[in-house]
Structure formats: structure tokens, C-alpha cells
Amino acid sequence: MAALQLFILCVVLNMVLSSSQQIITTLPGFDGDLPFKLETGYIGVGQNDDVQLFYYFIESERSPEDDPLVLWLSGGPGCSGFSGLVFEIGPLSFDYEKSKVNLPKFLLNPYSWTKVANIIFLDAPVGTGFSYANTWQGYIMNDTLSAAQNYYFLRKWLIAHPSFLANPLYIGGDSYSGIIVPMIVQHISDGIDVGHRPRMNLKGYLLGNPLTDSTENQNSVPHFAYLNALISHEIYESAKRNCQGEYVNVDPSNGLCIADLENITECISRVNHAQIYEPSCRGPFISPRRKLFNWNRSIIEEDSLDFLSSPTQPAASGTWCRFHNYVYSYIWANDKTVQRAIGVQEGTVKYWVRCNQSLSYTKDVSSSLAYHRNLIKKGYQVLIYSGDVDMKVPYVATEAWIKSLNLTIETGWQPWFVEGQVAGYWYRYKEKNNYHLTFATVKGAGHTAPEYKPKECLGMIDRWFACHPL
Amino acid sequence: MAALQLFILCVVLNMVLSSSQQIITTLPGFDGDLPFKLETGYIGVGQNDDVQLFYYFIESERSPEDDPLVLWLSGGPGCSGFSGLVFEIGPLSFDYEKSKVNLPKFLLNPYSWTKVANIIFLDAPVGTGFSYANTWQGYIMNDTLSAAQNYYFLRKWLIAHPSFLANPLYIGGDSYSGIIVPMIVQHISDGIDVGHRPRMNLKGYLLGNPLTDSTENQNSVPHFAYLNALISHEIYESAKRNCQGEYVNVDPSNGLCIADLENITECISRVNHAQIYEPSCRGPFISPRRKLFNWNRSIIEEDSLDFLSSPTQPAASGTWCRFHNYVYSYIWANDKTVQRAIGVQEGTVKYWVRCNQSLSYTKDVSSSLAYHRNLIKKGYQVLIYSGDVDMKVPYVATEAWIKSLNLTIETGWQPWFVEGQVAGYWYRYKEKNNYHLTFATVKGAGHTAPEYKPKECLGMIDRWFACHPL
Numbered sequence: 001m002a003a004l005q006l007f008i009l010c011v012v013l014n015m016v017l018s019s020s021q022q023i024i025t026t027l028p029g030f031d032g033d034l035p036f037k038l039e040t041g042y043i044g045v046g047q048n049d050d051v052q053l054f055y056y057f058i059e060s061e062r063s064p065e066d067d068p069l070v071l072w073l074s075g076g077p078g079c080s081g082f083s084g085l086v087f088e089i090g091p092l093s094f095d096y097e098k099s100k101v102n103l104p105k106f107l108l109n110p111y112s113w114t115k116v117a118n119i120i121f122l123d124a125p126v127g128t129g130f131s132y133a134n135t136w137q138g139y140i141m142n143d144t145l146s147a148a149q150n151y152y153f154l155r156k157w158l159i160a161h162p163s164f165l166a167n168p169l170y171i172g173g174d175s176y177s178g179i180i181v182p183m184i185v186q187h188i189s190d191g192i193d194v195g196h197r198p199r200m201n202l203k204g205y206l207l208g209n210p211l212t213d214s215t216e217n218q219n220s221v222p223h224f225a226y227l228n229a230l231i232s233h234e235i236y237e238s239a240k241r242n243c244q245g246e247y248v249n250v251d252p253s254n255g256l257c258i259a260d261l262e263n264i265t266e267c268i269s270r271v272n273h274a275q276i277y278e279p280s281c282r283g284p285f286i287s288p289r290r291k292l293f294n295w296n297r298s299i300i301e302e303d304s305l306d307f308l309s310s311p312t313q314p315a316a317s318g319t320w321c322r323f324h325n326y327v328y329s330y331i332w333a334n335d336k337t338v339q340r341a342i343g344v345q346e347g348t349v350k351y352w353v354r355c356n357q358s359l360s361y362t363k364d365v366s367s368s369l370a371y372h373r374n375l376i377k378k379g380y381q382v383l384i385y386s387g388d389v390d391m392k393v394p395y396v397a398t399e400a401w402i403k404s405l406n407l408t409i410e411t412g413w414q415p416w417f418v419e420g421q422v423a424g425y426w427y428r429y430k431e432k433n434n435y436h437l438t439f440a441t442v443k444g445a446g447h448t449a450p451e452y453k454p455k456e457c458l459g460m461i462d463r464w465f466a467c468h469p470l
Numbered sequence: 471m472a473a474l475q476l477f478i479l480c481v482v483l484n485m486v487l488s489s490s491q492q493i494i495t496t497l498p499g500f501d502g503d504l505p506f507k508l509e510t511g512y513i514g515v516g517q518n519d520d521v522q523l524f525y526y527f528i529e530s531e532r533s534p535e536d537d538p539l540v541l542w543l544s545g546g547p548g549c550s551g552f553s554g555l556v557f558e559i560g561p562l563s564f565d566y567e568k569s570k571v572n573l574p575k576f577l578l579n580p581y582s583w584t585k586v587a588n589i590i591f592l593d594a595p596v597g598t599g600f601s602y603a604n605t606w607q608g609y610i611m612n613d614t615l616s617a618a619q620n621y622y623f624l625r626k627w628l629i630a631h632p633s634f635l636a637n638p639l640y641i642g643g644d645s646y647s648g649i650i651v652p653m654i655v656q657h658i659s660d661g662i663d664v665g666h667r668p669r670m671n672l673k674g675y676l677l678g679n680p681l682t683d684s685t686e687n688q689n690s691v692p693h694f695a696y697l698n699a700l701i702s703h704e705i706y707e708s709a710k711r712n713c714q715g716e717y718v719n720v721d722p723s724n725g726l727c728i729a730d731l732e733n734i735t736e737c738i739s740r741v742n743h744a745q746i747y748e749p750s751c752r753g754p755f756i757s758p759r760r761k762l763f764n765w766n767r768s769i770i771e772e773d774s775l776d777f778l779s780s781p782t783q784p785a786a787s788g789t790w791c792r793f794h795n796y797v798y799s800y801i802w803a804n805d806k807t808v809q810r811a812i813g814v815q816e817g818t819v820k821y822w823v824r825c826n827q828s829l830s831y832t833k834d835v836s837s838s839l840a841y842h843r844n845l846i847k848k849g850y851q852v853l854i855y856s857g858d859v860d861m862k863v864p865y866v867a868t869e870a871w872i873k874s875l876n877l878t879i880e881t882g883w884q885p886w887f888v889e890g891q892v893a894g895y896w897y898r899y900k901e902k903n904n905y906h907l908t909f910a911t912v913k914g915a916g917h918t919a920p921e922y923k924p925k926e927c928l929g930m931i932d933r934w935f936a937c938h939p940l
Contacts, residue, residue, distance in 0.1 A: 412702070425699065
């Protein structure tokens with residue numbers, strides 16, 4: 001028993017010693033002291049801590065000791081936690097009016113989820129944002145390993161921040177995190193069962209426009225396109241008939257199906273898949289890389305890099321494109337002064353990109369449905385929300401896998417409101433073990449929802465954390 | 471023969487003598503001379519010309535002698551032509567930043583359809599805008615009489631403007647004009663057949679988000695709501711089953727259907743029916759008059775009147791509402807200086823409203839489908855377009871009646887583009903007699919489309935007038 005305790009102590013000590021952290025009170029681009037508490041740091045994971053995961057931690061601006069603690073992942077894989085922080089749910093956003101190409105300026109986001117929660121924005125997997133490996137082997141990654149490393153990260157982070165051990169813990173993320181988050185939750189849940197230290201106060205998980213099953217997701221695109229008047233009922237019915245609902249793994253000799261899919265592709269390929277009513281800023285004539293079925297929001301990233309060499313404001317170049325907004329993140333995060341200010345170790349990351357597509361990453365888990373099914377048994381609180389005009393991970397795909405779980409309906413489809421406006425629709429399932437799954441659409445939001453409807457999403461998350469009806 | 475000629479001459483003289491017109495070069499609220507040619511006037515119709523229809527005529531800014539001549543009606547019934555002129559397809563719009571509550575200012579609309587067409591904006595039926603009757607009997611109106619009066623108006627207008635007799639003539643309008651416009655076209659067509667003077671160079675007609683069959687339109691609302699994630703698939707299927715697709719004339723003893731409709735009403739009643747992604751500015755708590763199935767865009771008008779007594783900018787009062795934009799039209803059009811400037815006869819109209827709901831009007835034609843069916847035989851060009859997120863006259867209702875005509879498809883469903891962006895989708899039917907019917911959706915546009923997507927709609931109409939593919 002003494003030997004076991006000594007072993008645990010050693011593990012814990014090793015966990016703490018291999019991490020670094022610092023409190024940041026000012027940031028280049030933000031005038032004056034930050035009005036919230038920001039910490040950044042690295043935590044070593046993997047063999048001999050050869051993988052160093054970088055994070056941004058922001059304390060709740062309400063009641064840090066009582067509010068939930070959320071570990072947040074931005075998807076991709078390869079999208080930096082900083083992207084979640086400045087473009088989605090964090091307290092900062094770029095001030096596009098006052099920013100200059102070489103001098104990005106920040107604004108405060110009045111709808112930050114840090115108004116109601118403590119949030120760790122994690123650069124994961126390795127190769128994402130400022131996270132790096134000391135060995136080339138460390139960069140070889142897959143879903144399984146990434147989830148395990150994220151779990152290990154969280155254990156070490158909590159050991160280093162014991163004051164947050166008692167807070168309700170949630171794991172969250174969007175897009176590709178739909179694969180990783182349930183796996184992390186499973187690790188935590190298993191860890192609780194076998195008595196891993198530190199003991200985590202896991203309450204549940206939340207996912208926005210989450211990829212859950214890549215094939216099913218891709219197969220839902222024609223249905224979504226039909227629902228939203230992007231293809232005709234005739235084309236949709238013909239494709240359903242000729243392709244038997246399978247639009248990904250198509251028999252090359254099935255000419256009728258292929259003709260239908262070409263028809264569908266012609267109709268939707270130049271629509272902005274992330275938000276079908278916003279401009280699309282690349283057509284097939286710009287890049288042959290655009291795919292019919294693609295949930296990866298980073299595909300448009302490279303275009304924005306062109307702006308870095310432009311002497312004018314990103315948005316001044318014709319059609320407004322949402323990805324112009326991302327340009328300042330490249331400038332800011334690659335500034336040496338900035339990197340020093342947030343404690344980035346020099347020489348570790350050559351060039352910061354918002355979503356790194358050059359990871360050495362194997363997607364070894366094509367569906368996370370089995371994890372959801374397992375976790376139902378545990379009594380967690382689950383929130384799944386979908387911007388309803390996102391064609392990358394269409395809400396119909398999400399609805400379909402939720403229905404396939406055959407849960408017991410507690411509350412049927414109904415509107416939820418923010419400031420008297422219908423912000424979307426929701427329903428809730430309940431199982432005997434107190435497991436609750438809430439599904440919510442966010443009306444008019446894209447991939448992912450808080451970037452498009454920040455006010456509405458803060459309203460949603462605040463109520464959900466408080467266990468109120470949406 | 472001489473007697474007949476004399477009779478025609480008398481008719482024509484009477485037609486000309488009973489009209490008044492004036493050229494307007496400056497307008498209160500617009501700095502400097504108008505950069506387009508505006509004429510306003512009255513034309514007498516009805517018994518002894520007791521009905522005086524007011525119009526705004528704007529010459530094409532391109533080539534008035536070659537460009538089409540369009541008679542435009544704004545629907546309602548009761549919506550002023552001025553509304554079409556400043557909020558939809560005309561060259562002026564209010565400058566919301568520079569306007570003050572007592573001093574509306576105009577901007578030029580770069581996407582005015584008068585860039586490519588001569589347009590008569592008509593205040594019809596009587597009681598609409600500045601149109602009035604000299605007798606109380608003159609105010610008693612219905613669809614049949616209104617269409618006949620509009621036809622008579624156009625004949626007189628063309629006699630007074632013979633230089634436009636050779637221009638390609640189109641009749642157009644939106645919303646409730648879906649009932650009236652085909653009837654006017656039928657009158658013109660019949661008139662051509664029987665040799666009415668002046669002989670009109672009728673080429674076709676165009677309708678935006680047009681009401682065509684009121685019952686079918688109302689029955690399409692649940693389908694549209696389902697397609698757009700406002701109600702669940704389950705509720706929709708249940709309602710279809712229980713109500714047998716009939717949601718208007720419901721058997722009061724059909725409890726299951728009534729329960730489903732209550733469910734649907736709860737889901738959609740607080741959504742903005744004119745554009746489902748824009749804020750709704752009245753809920754059931756504001757007004758019990760909101761109906762589940764209502765295509766009348768004037769229902770929100772009265773609210774905006776409240777702003778007239780407000781000392782601040784209309785838009786400064788919390789949630790942005792599109793109908794705040796309409797407030798300046800009330801201030802401007804009720805200003806005596808303005809009325810003198812545009813030649814309004816003093817004492818004829820007590821108070822100008824954008825959409826007059828207090829007409830003494832009987833809707834005696836519940837469907838204009840038979841008119842469309844008749845007109846197919848005549849070889850006209852027809853454009854029907856639908857903002858695809860309008861729930862007042864949902865595009866699915868419009869598609870359904872077009873399909874019911876069983877025409878021959880010439881071009882299948884495909885995207886159309888403006889500035890490289892998918893602006894909507896279109897297809898075209900062709901009949902042997904050279905009749906073409908084009909149906910186009912306008913992506914992301916509400917009721918009615920040019921108000922929401924002006925640039926796209928100008929692109930659409932310019933190509934359509936030129937007989938190009940969309």
C-alpha cells in the first residue's frame with residue numbers, strides 16, 4: 001500500500017514538474033490590463049513528455065470557484081484553441097475597424113462563454129497552434145492517441161490547478177471534436193471508475209456541429225441541400241433512388257447515381273458549406289481542392305494567407321468573406337513580441353496557422369457513436385447543438401444519429417428564445433440513470449454556431465449549465 | 471366606319487383629358503436634381519373616372535426608348551407603389567444614417583431596376599397610397615374590378631405616353647399581385663385579340679413571391695417550416711397524416727389535427743414570416759392579430775406608426791426590425807411640402823399609409839391559376855421568382871402550382887450567379903407556342919426578394935429582360 005502511494009506520488013510529481021504556466025495580464029493589441037484572468041502554458045504528454053500541449057486558460061468572469069470548468073477543443077483536427085478563443089466562445093475578438101495589417105487590435109466579446117464558465121482552450125493534437133513535439137515520433141498521431149493525450153493533459157492540468165477540482169467539469173468542442181470529445185469523456189469516466197487521480201468532477205459534455213460518423217455525415221449532405229432549396233426535389237429523389245442513399249462509396253459502374261451526384265455537385269459546390277447564406281470565397285475555378293463532401297473548415301485557410309502580403313485591410317478586397325476575419329490571427333500569433341508575451345518557447349513552432357492541415361494524423365475512429373452509446377449509461381448531461389444552415393456537418397446528420405440511440409423523449413421539439421426572438425429549436429431525452437441529452441438547433445447559424453450567433457449561444461450555454469430548459 | 475373612328479377618337483380624347491401628369495426634377499429629402507426622370511400623375515378610371523389612380527413613372531436610366539416598360543404593383547392589396555419604389559426595385563431608398571425623424575433623406579439605390587427598364591409604380595387598387603375616389607361607391611372594390619381598372623389605367627397611360635407604345639411591355643408585381651397581375655395580362659391579351667386601342671406590345675409578366683392560390687399557399691406553410699427546421703419531421707408527418715394535408719379548412723372535431731396545428735403554431739408563430747432568419751418584431755404578446763397563415767406583409771405596419779411619436783431614430787429602439795425602415799416613408803409621404811412637390815391633390819387622401827388594410831375590398835378571386843393556364847396559350851415570357859426564406863408565400867407553394875401546369879421542361883434546376891456567388895436556382899419551361907416560364911429562387915431572400923437581395927435581383931431581371939439564361 002505504501003509502495004502504491006509512493007508510486008502515485010511520483011506520477012503526480014512528474015505530472016506537475018513537467019508543466020509550465022504563466023499568468024498574462026496584458027496582451028499586444030489590447031489596450032490596458034486584461035479584464036479577465038488569462039493563463040497560458042504547456043503540459044507535457046506522451047512518451048517522456050515529448051509532446052508539449054499549449055493551452056490558454058481563462059477564468060470565469062462571474063464566479064470562478066462555482067462556475068463549470070470546460071476543456072474546449074476546436075476540431076480540424078489541427079485547429080488552434082486560439083481560434084475558439086477569438087472567433088467563437090472566448091472573451092477576445094479582433095477589432096476589424098481599428099486593426100491594421102501589421103497591428104491587429106482586440107475588442108472584448110460581450111457574449112464570451114467565460115462570462116459563465118472557466119475555459120481551457122487547448123492546442124491539440126500536437127502540431128496544432130503552439131503545441132509541438134520534441135521528437136519526430138511525437139508528431140505521429142491518431143484519434144485514439146490524441147484522446148488519450150488530452151485526458152492525460154487534463155489530469156496534469158487539474159493537479160497543477162487543484163482549486164478547480166471541485167468545479168463541475170465538462171468537455172466540449174466543435175466540428176471534428178465530435179470524434180475526440182466523447183473519447184476523452186470515456187477516458188475520464190473510466191478513470192473515475194478505476195480511481196485515477198485526480199478524481200474529476202465530470203458532469204457531462206457539449207458538442208457544436210459535431211462530426212460523429214464521417215460516412216453518415218457525408219451522406220446527409222444531399223438531404224440537407226434539398227431541405228434548403230439548393231437542389232430540387234426531383235434531383236434528390238433521383239439520387240436517393242439511384243444511389244440507394246449512399247453518396248460516398250459509390251459503385252463506379254452506377255452511371256445513374258454518378259450522373260445524379262454530378263448534378264448535385266454542380267448545384268452546391270459553389271455554395272459556402274460553412275454557412276449556406278454567406279458568400280463563398282472560392283469556387284472550383286479558384287481551387288480544385290474543394291470537395292463536395294467536406295467538413296473541414298480549414299480548407300479555406302490557405303486563401304487567407306494571400307492577404308498577409310496585401311498592404312490593405314483584408315476586408316477591402318471586394319466580396320466580404322468571413323475568412324478575412326481570420327487573417328489577423330495569423331499576423332498576431334506569428335508576431336515574436338506576442339509569442340514572448342504569451343510564453344511560447346522560441347524555436348518550437350515555425351509558423352502558426354489557425355488550422356494546420358499538414359498534421360501527420362490518421363483518422364482511426366470513423367464514428368464516435370459507440371462512445372455516446374456507452375456514455376448514456378453513466379448519467380451525464382449532454383448538449384449537442386447545431387447551427388442549422390451548416391452544410392459541413394448538417395443538423396440532419398446529427399439528428400439522425402441522436403435518433404438512432406433510441407432514447408426516451410422527455411421534452412419534444414420546441415422553440416427557445418433569446419431576447420424574445422426564436423433562437424432555434426430544442427428537445428431533450430432522458431434515461432432512467434438521469435442521463436440527459438439536449439439537442440438544439442441555432443437558427444441561421446453555420447459551422448460552428450457561436451461564431452455566427454454569439455448572443456444566442458451564450459444564452460443557450462448559460463441556461464444549459466444551470467440545468468434550466470433552453 | 472367613320473362613326474366607329476369618331477367613337478374611338480372620343481374614347482381616346484376622354485382618356486387623355488381625364489388624366490394629369492407632371493415631371494418632377496427635385497424631391498424633398500434629395501439633394502440636388504434627381505439623376506433620373508420622374509413623372510407622377512393621376513389617371514381616372516371607373517364610372518365617370520370617379521377613381522383616380524396615382525402613379526410614379528421612372529424612365530430607364532439606360533435607354534428609355536428601347537428598354538422594357540413595366541407596370542408594377544406592390545400587392546397587399548393596399549400597398550403603395552411608393553413602397554416598391556423606395557424599398558424594392560426603384561432608384562431611391564431612405565438614408566437611415568442621415569435621416570432624422572422629421573427629415574427623411576434619400577440615397578440612390580445602385581440596384582434599381584430602372585437601370586434597365588421604364589417602370590410605372592401604381593397606387594392600386596383605389597385607397598392605396600394617393601389613389602382616391604370621388605364617390606363612396608368608387609371605393610367598393612374587388613379583384614375583378616381592380617384588374618379591369620388597372621388595364622384601363624394602362625390604356626390611358628399609353629395614350630398619354632405614345633412614345634412608349636413600341637417598348638416591350640411587361641406587367642409585374644409581388645405578393646398579392648400574384649392574383650391581380652395575371653388578370654391584367656389576360657385583359658391586355660384579350661384586348662389585343664379584339665383590337666383594343668392603343669395596341670400594346672405585351673411581351674410577358676413577372677411575379678415575385680406571388681400569392682397564386684390562397685388555400686394552397688396556406689397549406690404549404692407546414693411543409694416550408696419543416697424544410698427549414700422550424701418544426702420537426704415528426705410533427706410535420708403527424709400533421710400531414712392527421713390533417714390530410716388540409717391545414718386551413720379543418721374539421722373542428724378532428725382533435726388530432728388541431729393538436730398538431732397548435733404544436734406547429736407554437737413553433738412558428740414568433741418567427742418572422744417575411745424572412746425567417748430576421749428578427750420578428752411582434753410576438754403574440756404584442757398583438758393577438760398575428761395569424762398562423764398570413765401572407766399580408768402589411769400586418770406589421772401599425773407597429774411602425776408608434777415610432778412616429780418617438781423623438782429618436784426608429785432603429786435606436788433595441789432589436790433591429792426591418793419595418794423600422796418603413797417609418798420614414800410615413801413621415802415623408804405625409805409631409806404637405808412633399809405632397810405638393812409630387813402633385814398630390816390636396817384633401818384627397820387623409821393619411822398616407824404604406825399598406826392600407828382598411829380598404830373596402832372583396833377578394834373575389836381565390837386563385838389565379840386559371841389565368842396562368844390561359845396565358846400559356848399566348849406565347850408570353852413569364853418570370854416567377856421567390857425569395858427562398860419567405861414563409862408568407864413559400865417557394866414550395868409556388869413550385870407546386872407551376873408543376874401542376876404540366877409544362878415541358880427546357881432547362882433543369884441549376885444555380886444562377888451574381889458576382890461569382892450562387893444567388894439562387896432556376897429552371898425553365900417552354901411550350902410549342904414559344905411560351906417560356908422561368909422559375910427562380912433567390913437564395914436567402916424574404917418576402918419580397920429585391921428588398922433583401924437587391925444586387926442579385928437586378929442581375930436576374932437584367933438577364934431575363936435580355937432573354938439570357940439566368
